[in-house]
Amino acid sequence: MARKTTKHEFKSNTMPAIVTVGPVAILLLFLVVAPLIFVAIMSFCQTDEFYNVVYKFTASNYSKLISADYLKIYGQSLLIALITTVLCILIGYPFAYIIARTKSKKKQLFYMLVIIPFWTNSLIRIYGWRTFLGSSGWLNKLLVTLHIVGEPVDFLYKTGTTVLGMVYCFIPFMVLPLYTAIEKLDGSLLEASSDLGARPIKTLFEVIIPLTASGIFSGCLMVFIPCLGYFFVSNILGGGNTDMIGNLIERQFKSANNWPLGAALSIILILVTLLLVKIYQKLGGDMDSLGV
């Protein structure tokens, strides 16, 4: 075993390797790999008349996935996720840039003010929006009092409201990797660019954005993918009018009780995720810069 035996090394590393890596391996096997394989199997199963899963092969769940109603919802999901991602970049990039490059002593405070909402439960925050935007909510009270509108406007249950909630939930996931990437940016490069006569807009597109591309890519991935599955945002703010793939899956498991169909829908989400991660890696994205 031990070819390069120094006197401290044990004769075998098997025991320590098992003790340290064993628990993680067991965890990944039983709580990550097995459940996902099981979902894949279930997506080919049938249900009996009591909605119990019957382990008999069928491809019908997948043929149900291409119904017109569902196709509309996939389109809507992709559109909402895409708009959310674009808005997160448009708002998050300049914001991250300003707080990452500020020379103010309050920089750390600015950073903390991003972390605090991020660490506050997303459901509570979405419920705060509902309180604010509802027809008897505070925004309407304000608008009516100021005579801007005569009747309360119902801001809820619209696509725009769901997008607002999604942008709200995910903007920290965009800002934090961008902040890290922009903070690493060497200021002298920007000076060099402007000394050599580049206009600020040229510096932005030819120096700043290429150098912070890794942050943009990982931010996009961390916004777009989870956005497809955040069913409670569209439930609470969209009220069933802005269903996404996540809502379809949730319903199959919680009310419609057609687990095999829900499993097949989940397989779509997994495939979309794998595809996007592959693209991310092709673009030179580092897996370690994902996560929070």
Next chain:
Amino acid sequence: MKKARKEKRNKRISIAFCSAVYLFLFLPICVVVANSFNATTSKPYLSWKGFTFDWYIKLWSNSSLLGSFGNTIIIAIVSTILSTIIGTLGAVGIYRYKFKGKGIINGLLYIPVVIPEIVIGIALLTIFSNANIPRGMLTLILSHVSFSVPYVIFNVRARLSGYDKSIEEASMDLGANRVVTFFEITLPVLAPGIAGGALLAFTLSIDDVIISYFVNGQTKTYPLKVMESIKSGVSPDVNALSTLVLIGTIGLVFLTQSGVLSGKHKKI
């Protein structure tokens, strides 16, 4: 002169823009806090009826709300301890030893990070239900451990990449065995990474809505309790509790950022 004026204008635009973003980030939080002082007593508890501290007192007699919060805390503490132990051991083992399947384990660690939570949630639900594991506290804790462990490993690994192995050899030269060396040398060096990972595991557990929603059975956590009551109108004692949690969160953020627990943002 012209340049100075332009810079001043740019600065003003920057400040206005950032203020607007912060307003956006904090608006719903302020609404939740404000409504915790609302004297209204009728559903849906939206119209402002004056200022009161009543909800902070009533909160203590709402046993189902307090119970759900207790569940959240128990699950967070237990799953943080478990995932910190499993993750730290795993990070050290993966870093140090050569074994078959190392690449596979490394790849699998990214699954809970990138796959949408809803998929993880339903996948765990199907496996628990098929294995006849009754859904409740146990399944909640297991699920939370499963999505927290990768984050602990990433944090500890970041610390390991700058780690000088020779101090362990020195320890063993001086007669300490492997276990003593691990506890006396390796752990203290890795401590900031471990603390950062544990903190992340804790906040992930407390914040989790989606995965818990599928594996909870009859056990309610605090976010699930809120979700249940959203349609009918959340009574302001929930807002009062959220406000108290927010104060705790602010405390925790200040604690980490001031470097008491120097987390992932500071390397060796």
